[in-house]
Amino acid sequence: MNEKKTFWQHLQAWVNGEEAMLHADEYIKKRELPRERNWIRKPDFQRIKANKGLYWFLCVLVSVVFITIMLTVVANLPTFGQPINPANNEVVERYLEKGIEETGAINFVAGMILDYRAFDTFGESNVLFLAVISVLILLKRDKKNIDAREDRETEEDERFDKSDHKSILKIGAKYLSPVIILYGIYVVLNGHLSPGGGFSGGSIIGAGLILYAAANGHEKMHRFFTFKTFTLISVGCLLTYCGCKSYSFFTGANHVGYEIPKGIPGNILSAGFILPLNICVGLIVACTMYGFYALFTKGDM
């Protein structure tokens, strides 16, 4: 029991980044540099470069080989714009003929990106999430990566922010930001009926949040949007997306035997999974947009 506890403490220290620096100096003094082993003789580029004729010959040879390969590939592609190309008859025909029947979405783009190609959109959402996580790793302020000078600077910034009244911006944000956020929600919810969808609606919501935060300061923003909310929304939406699409995946991509009701195309509650997936994508995009703004301006949410 005792040993286990120390192991746990070790693990905790290692996660917090303390263990790694424990005997680092002694280790650096004592360690022996690994001897260079030359198992395979590498080609000596300097010698080749010195030999001008051989160098030019190799350059031209490599270029010609690559140009030939690429031109051969291009020549074997089907001619662009021909009516008999597979991209022009099979895929489009399938989408146009069976799109409404299979996805239930009137907006074909939503039907494609969230039903036929939903894993692609899942990857895109993950890219956004990873981007905001990288920014978080680099820029988030906590007690370990901040010194007294930076602390004083942020304090000065905050005092400056508070003494500045910003009355025009505040009045503008008071009337504009609710309208912008409402419009973003409309775009997200109508993603399967009209042009729009998760990505565009989410960025509109994010813009509204940024306007509100710029006008009213981060303290007022913290009443309803903290770091915890951000984490919960991002991770929860990604997991919901993953769960929905795993369900489709394991039931054979067409929900064999366990149909999701498609509803009447054109109703707001229709199109199976597309509406919840749109909401998930929209929330992730909105959180990412606001997260970038908050992290770059203040280093905190």
Place this chain on the structure above:
Amino acid sequence: MREIIAAVFIIAGMLVFVVALLGIYRLKYVMNRIHAAALGDTMGLGLVTIGLMILGKDVFHIAKYILIILFFWMSSPIASHMIGKVEMLTNKDYDERVHGK
């Protein structure tokens, strides 16, 4: 007839946009550039939208265009104001730059 009037309005708006674009590239200082950019956002967009309103089919079309104009005429001046304010507060040579040598 309706199309011709609408076309005149839209082309006038486009010309205003061209002038605004020229101004953004030609003027060298932030404050002058704000003036040029705001010209496109207010007058150019207004003229183009009026032209589209004349072409509009029913009341809801026109109402949507009015909403677009309202949104831009509220948000664009605020943005210009904030840019100008930041320039005034952060540029150390502001007085020298604006009020002559």
